[in-house]
Amino acid sequence: MAETAVENLHVELVAADRTVWSGEAAMIIARTLDGDIGVLRGHAPTLSLLSASVVEIQVADTNQLVVVAVDGGFLSVANNRVSILAERIERAEDIEVSQARVDLEEAKRVLDSSNEAEQRVRHAEARIRAAEKVS
Amino acid sequence: MAVSLREYRARIKSTESMKKITRAMELIAASRIIKAQQRAAAAAPYARELTRAVSAVATFSNVDHPLTREQENPKRAAVLVITSDRGLAGAYSSSVLKESERLAERLREEGKEIDYFLAGRKAEAYFKFRGRPYIQSWTGFSDQPTYDKAAEIGSALIEAFLKEQDEDGDVDEVHIVYTRFRSMLTQEPTAVRLLPLEVVEGEEAPEDAELLPLYEFEPSAAQVLDGLLPQYVQSRIYFSLLQSAASELAARQKAMKSATDNAEELIKKFTRIANQARQAGITQEISEIVGGVNALADAQAAND
Numbered sequence: 001m002a003e004t005a006v007e008n009l010h011v012e013l014v015a016a017d018r019t020v021w022s023g024e025a026a027m028i029i030a031r032t033l034d035g036d037i038g039v040l041r042g043h044a045p046t047l048s049l050l051s052a053s054v055v056e057i058q059v060a061d062t063n064q065l066v067v068v069a070v071d072g073g074f075l076s077v078a079n080n081r082v083s084i085l086a087e088r089i090e091r092a093e094d095i096e097v098s099q100a101r102v103d104l105e106e107a108k109r110v111l112d113s114s115n116e117a118e119q120r121v122r123h124a125e126a127r128i129r130a131a132e133k134v135s
Numbered sequence: 136m137a138v139s140l141r142e143y144r145a146r147i148k149s150t151e152s153m154k155k156i157t158r159a160m161e162l163i164a165a166s167r168i169i170k171a172q173q174r175a176a177a178a179a180p181y182a183r184e185l186t187r188a189v190s191a192v193a194t195f196s197n198v199d200h201p202l203t204r205e206q207e208n209p210k211r212a213a214v215l216v217i218t219s220d221r222g223l224a225g226a227y228s229s230s231v232l233k234e235s236e237r238l239a240e241r242l243r244e245e246g247k248e249i250d251y252f253l254a255g256r257k258a259e260a261y262f263k264f265r266g267r268p269y270i271q272s273w274t275g276f277s278d279q280p281t282y283d284k285a286a287e288i289g290s291a292l293i294e295a296f297l298k299e300q301d302e303d304g305d306v307d308e309v310h311i312v313y314t315r316f317r318s319m320l321t322q323e324p325t326a327v328r329l330l331p332l333e334v335v336e337g338e339e340a341p342e343d344a345e346l347l348p349l350y351e352f353e354p355s356a357a358q359v360l361d362g363l364l365p366q367y368v369q370s371r372i373y374f375s376l377l378q379s380a381a382s383e384l385a386a387r388q389k390a391m392k393s394a395t396d397n398a399e400e401l402i403k404k405f406t407r408i409a410n411q412a413r414q415a416g417i418t419q420e421i422s423e424i425v426g427g428v429n430a431l432a433d434a435q436a437a438n439d
Contacts, residue, residue, distance in 0.1 A: 014184055016282040016373065018177040032353050047188060048353030049362045074362060076188050078350070083184045087282060087366070 008060040009041055011082045013068065015089040020068065024060040028082055030075055031055075037075070045078040052122035054092075054130045055084060067092040069130040071123045088123075092130040100127040140416065143409035147402055154398035160223065161391035167278065168319070168384040174279070175316075175377040182370050189367050191350055192360050200357075201297055202364045203332045209307035212247045213270070213295055214238060215288065215329075217313040217375060218255035219383045220277040225390035227314065227322070227383055228257035234324035235312040242310075250306055252292065254376070270295075270304070278380050285373035292372075293365055296330045313375040314382035320389075322382035329371060332364065 008024040028039040031053035037046075050073050057066040073086025104124035110117045216235045218228040239249050251269035253259050255277045262269050271291055276284050298305035309330035315323045352359045 014180045016181050019180050034354050045350045047350045047359055049359055085184050
């Protein structure tokens, strides 16, 4: 594994209205509809749908970890290039845990009334998990 | 001189304050336009990646999705008209509305009925004033649209499109009329067909070095497409909203600039007339005095 330092994954983390993060990464962990997926260098080309969850990116050559909460979206991997797209992406540092908990409670309250609420509950839970991971 | 000097002075004053207002609006539009362009630039990566992903799926699976399916004999079309919320932007809103009328005529010739969806208060007012029906309207965001609004509009349009034919509220195609921002000087009202989607539209032919790889789809190609296409539609709507916002601000800046210039002209003209009136007043006074003196002198000469 002598050449590993040469080639890393190039990651684009893109929300609907801005690029949240982009750079070189060693590893990415995300959760698709089928379950968790870890992406390393040389991963087979994949296109998968994400569930509302936490995405972790291990930045290349450092111990830094970028943690974000996504509200769904998808992940595409090809030629060591990873793009993660979602309508809403938040950096864990920017999430207000107390606010997220309020959102979660509210989403839970309307859970029985609609299908969309389930998605909201998942999203709120993901935001809390992301925030707790970095704190 | 029908009007007195005082009235001219008052007119100059009011034109001056009008000029200040239009000048301020011009500057505000100019600074907002930069922000609008930045927003458009920030949204570009999402649209680009999404297009890439959609064309990847489209290339490797047999695309047959409700959103791409052409109806055999389309009867109804939805038209989304994007205008501004506020006026004082020159012909911006009216040229969009004109374009939408042209599109409507074409669609009617093809034998389709039209359901209108409106964005922006100007379009709403236009339809209300003429007593024409529309299905839904969204207002209050024309100069800084958010993705949430685009998603809201998108889901309403998709819902109407996905209904079965003959069902209430069904449409067989969806068109958008918006203003394309070419540059600060030119903005074009444009009509495009949004649904059914023409996949890989706007995508350049892949370069040889960058042929699309064989993707694995999770959970399945169909499901990935299911997730992707609605987002693709929404991102296209968001793009149109952003373009329209930038165009609106550019149009407003231009309109306000000519209003300011015009006010300047008016002030010049009024100042000239006021000066003339002043001069005329002075001349008259002098001639009155001279006339008076002469009359006195004549009277005295007669007495002597």
